[in-house]
Amino acid sequence: MKIYCCEEHVELALDVFVDEEETFPELRTVDNPERLSTNCEYCRNQAAYLVENV
Numbered sequence: 001m002k003i004y005c006c007e008e009h010v011e012l013a014l015d016v017f018v019d020e021e022e023t024f025p026e027l028r029t030v031d032n033p034e035r036l037s038t039n040c041e042y043c044r045n046q047a048a049y050l051v052e053n054v
């Protein structure tokens with residue numbers, strides 16, 4: 001799974017990921033312009049991080 005999230009929701013995204021995947025994800029920063037067109041899964045902020053499978 002992939003979760004885009006803002007800085008505010010990183011911990012939430014990690015919790016959700018670990019809960020669903022039962023493994024720890026890779027956390028990487030989202031670069032422009034991908035960031036500009038992607039919103040956080042949990043609010044309307046621009047995504048700062050991508051949580052995904054290693």
Ligand SMILES: [Zn+2]
Binds near residue numbers: 007008009
């Ligand atoms: Zn957010």
